[in-house]
Amino acid sequence: MSSSHLIIIARNDETGEIQLPLENMTLYGMGIVDGEYEEESVVRTCAASFGPEWTLTLYGPLGASYSGSKK
Secondary structure, three states, X not given: OOEEXXXXXXXXXXXXXXXXXXXXXXXXXXXXXXXXXXXXXXHHHHHHOOOOOEEEEEEEEEOOEEXXXXX
């Protein structure tokens, strides 16, 4: 069983509030399901639960370090 470690940080652009949508950040069984990586499904689900005033930043392993992106 493989695993992937993702960190998603949600920040409200208006209030500055920060939330961590993933309580358990270790995701098991990562692979392709219905033509999509499971990580993409998790990110899409998290993004759908926040409104337009939120910015989500995703950090995931890239080699030995982590990288992030922002909408």
